[in-house]
Amino acid sequence: MSTATSLVDRLVDRWGRLMVIGTPYIFLILVFSIPFFVVLKISVSTSNDGIRFEDLSTFNDWVFSFTASFQKYRFLFTDDLYLNTYGSSLKFATINTLCCLFIGYPFAYFMARSPVSIRPVLLMLVSLPFWTSYLLRVYAWKGLLDDSGTINSLLLSFGLIDEPIKMMYTAFSLSVGMVYTYLPFMILPLYANLVKMDGRLIEAANDLGASPFRAFWLVTVPLSKNGIIAGSMLVFIPSVGEYVIPELLGGPETLMIGRVLWDEFFSNNDWSMASAVAVTMVFLILFPLALFNKYQTDGVGRGSV
């Protein structure tokens, strides 16, 4: 067979394979690695006027010197603003992920268990909000939650409350906006996972005497673990760095890393500090994820033996 393969065929074959395998790498290098290293470089650069940066490496008169300043990273730990902000961002992202999970799981389960004929309609309904700009949808919550908004007006007119409930520009409005925006990212992977599950496993559990809750907890949940993890990551990671929703719906006392980045970048005109904050955030998210992934693959390995 190899005798029949001409040189051209082999070349085409090789390049074809390279294209297929290489595309995701090229994409990752272009849109992730290169920008990340640029940001990393700025974070260790120094500048006097915030406009011109000193070169990291110089080659003068046969002397090669390389300078990297880690002062910005040190500063991150001397001012408690940054650690408090990371903590606060992680807290909001966790709350958001849990809320999305508790609302999204029953939703996805219902979709996966509904008749095959109506599933496409349900799927379309979940993705329907994406047809409107995300900015508009977030801003629309202002009209609902404001002191003179729809909810307060209704409650007032029914005499249920005497003065408007302060909902807008609080942690509450921020969480509502975040959960609303990120819910589809939880539902879709969960649905994709649950829809493939074999219904006979539940029947078997029932036959063996498990209560419906026990069957759900011991069979359905463990089997959908991958969907839960995928959905949680899709919600958690972008929530940590979310900027637009806290700006529109959060109160001035809400500390989020997006706002601190804005201040470093725009108000302080300190690109190095902004970059250091961003790099630290990437590591804050990356390390737990890498550990988690390692643990996951180990677990799968043991289970499959």
Add this chain to the structure above:
Amino acid sequence: MTLFPRNFHRAVAVLAVSITSLMSPAQAAEEKVLNIYNWSDYIGPDTVANFEKETGIKVRYDNFDTNEILHAKLVAGKTGYDLVVPSSNWAKIQLEGGLLMPLDKSKIPNLKNLDPNLMKQLGSMDPGNAYITPWLWGITTLGINVDKVKAAIGGPLPENAWDLIFKPEYASKLKSCGISMLDSADEVFPAAMRYVGKPPYSKNSADYQVAADMLKTIRPYVTLFSSSGYINDLAGGSLCLSLGWNGDINIAAARAKEAKNGNNIVSLVPSTGAVLFFDTMAIPADAAHPENAHKFINYILRPEVNAELTNKVFYANGVPSSAKFIKAEVAANKTVFMTAEDLAKMVPPEAVNNDIRRLRTRLFTTFKTGR
């Protein structure tokens, strides 16, 4: 598994070559295009259209609402803009950092229309007036809903208007009808510093702590931080006191009058003074259409065109001969065209260094978040 597939370097090389070939060579003649980046709510209704009609130059007009955003774009470079409008104290940092292009004064004969006193003031930021020419100017001050404020404090306005926002005794009473502040340390601190008797652009970090301590006492009463949305909230009645720009407050007053909603909005001219700002036209160093930008600057400096700006957005301009084109009610508005006596009390802006800027931002964050 290796990180990169074999022959990866060749794929990268091909990609690099194809990207380079896509880039076009520099253009020789200037096309009839002008890209302008200006503050929001800051131009006459027909200013751009008339310029396009007259010159055949197609104008793209974009907006920003804080100096910080414009500055970051200029620092990043390749903004694509040919004319920008920084405040003078920001322009100083930009021109010293080589981000702006010196003007070719021979192309702007209308420079002769400019008020020499104003140009002298701008000279403190831009020696020899080499880079910037005035767009409009004003003060950072307080705007009030007169009836609501009087009802809330149950008496006459205080002698020093700044007491309304910086004295807990007044601010606590006004919280119920809504207090807003510009969402920028660069605007709030100079006013607060003056109130506590320190130089508005002090170089001494201890002075800023004094202002921050004062601000802390009134934080519970500030209901909104906003740099452009407050115009409509003030006009609509959901705010009764705003720390904002005098022209914006006059825009709010005009909108309230138009809507006939009974809100009587007034821009105050504090007897104790306020901080001035001068917004200026400048050409980024890497502008692609500097010729057209010079034409536009010359056009704006015509008295009738300059008057059109003031008539629409209620800020004073730098062309005295525009006075005869200014509407009577705007010309009579002493919060737009201050009396010489009031003007003497106002403080000109200064540039601050990066350390002070960081300190101000940090204190402002503490102030806003209340921690």
